[in-house]
Amino acid sequence: MRNFTLFSSAILSLLFLSSCYTEVILEDVFIEETPLQTRQVLEAYDLWYVDIQSTEGNGEVPYLQRAFTLSFVNGLLYANNNISGIGKTGNGLGIRVGYYDTGLGILEIDHDVDGLWSLEVFSVNGRTIELYDRRSNTSYYLDGYQRSNFDYDRLFYENIELLLQEYDVWEKTFVSNTGFANEFDEENFLQFFEGNAGTRFRSSVDAPGTPLSNVVWDYEGFYEIYDVQNDETLKTLTLDYAFMGNDYFELYVIDDNTIELYHPDSETVYEFRGRGYIQFLKSESSSEGKKRKKSDRPTMNVKRQRK
Structure with a gap:
């Protein structure tokens, strides 16, 4: 769950020019900022498992609370909302539930039922991302898998x-x-x-x-x-x-x-x-x-x- 003050864009630009990356510790969680585009990060894995046990905050993002996995494919958002049929429904991706677009560190979701959402994206490590909803001050943590090595035992x-x-x-x-x-x-x-x-x-x-x-x-x-x-x-x-x-x-x-x-x-x-x-x-x-x-x-x- 994020709790920090945003720097002005001018200060951020100077920080970026001084190094190819910065390392920041926020509330004892190690975050490595890199110049990788947000879309590339999201599309690097077939499936993102929503680790509900790691959620921080008292708020809620409805479609994240329902989903076992999310997938980001060329602007289309897919979700597995059922355990039964997972790995088969939608060729493993589930059903299409909306659309997405990205900026640097920002994920814009247009969900078919829950409407428009703007989430901040942070890379926790090479396999885990944090999606932060500023409105509810709530963070969801997602673990990345390819379909061929998804941990079905863990999910069940x-x-x-x-x-x-x-x-x-x-x-x-x-x-x-x-x-x-x-x-x-x-x-x-x-x-x-x-x-x-x-x-x-x-x-x-x-x-x-x-x-x-x-x-x-x-x-x-x-x-x-x-x-x-x-x-x-x-x-x-x-x-x-x-x-x-x-x-x-x-x-x-x-x-x-x-x-x-x-x-x-x-x-x-x-x-x-x-x-x-x-x-x-x-x-x-x-x-x-x-x-x-x-x-x-x-x-x-x-x-x-x-x-």
Whole structure:
């Protein structure tokens, strides 16, 4: 988040003539100013991952708050607003959401829904840029990737709650032959959503293949996702069943519409596939209130049990 006084243009010109670059430390963040044009910086990578955890400030830029990635291509702005389909939608770039133009250190965005925005661009290092919105005094940090080396594991596991909520229903499609019989064996449908009091889930014992409109929810309760200490690619999930206590699972992402739940108590593996894909386009019209936010997941100190 920027907090500094602008120099006059005359002083800046003298500074520029005295050296091919200047090194400035702002609020303990090292910034290297170079004469590279802003457009060249933005177009150097296919995808810019919006690292929402690093956001600074109390304001908001709506389209940055929704996007997982941005792409800048010949004046056209693209965004991936969904996890599901990322890497395939728009040949990996997502959907076109607006237009952009650049000046020296300035990015002008004309977003199809959110209108005109002027953002200041700072190079943090060779792979990271800062987009600063002066109106809200808020900074977003974006990491650059080519499509061939984009870190999909990072995206899925950092945003696992949103993946679970991108489908109306998760239907059980597989149960391992090994494992002990338990009450969760009967559950064939799960639904995850944000409730007034926190993250909620519903479950149903309706037969596999039941049309979504006919699914009857037998139970509703709270769920919680946990980070695991020293294991970035493992999340754990608890489902709060009042009649049998918390059911505990290791949660794995198989692909963008398949998850695996491993139940350590019974040593059973379940797979669920998403049904009823909810696509987030340029605005929140398809799912009002969908925005990314900093994760405040609790952490478990457990060891991975799935072999």
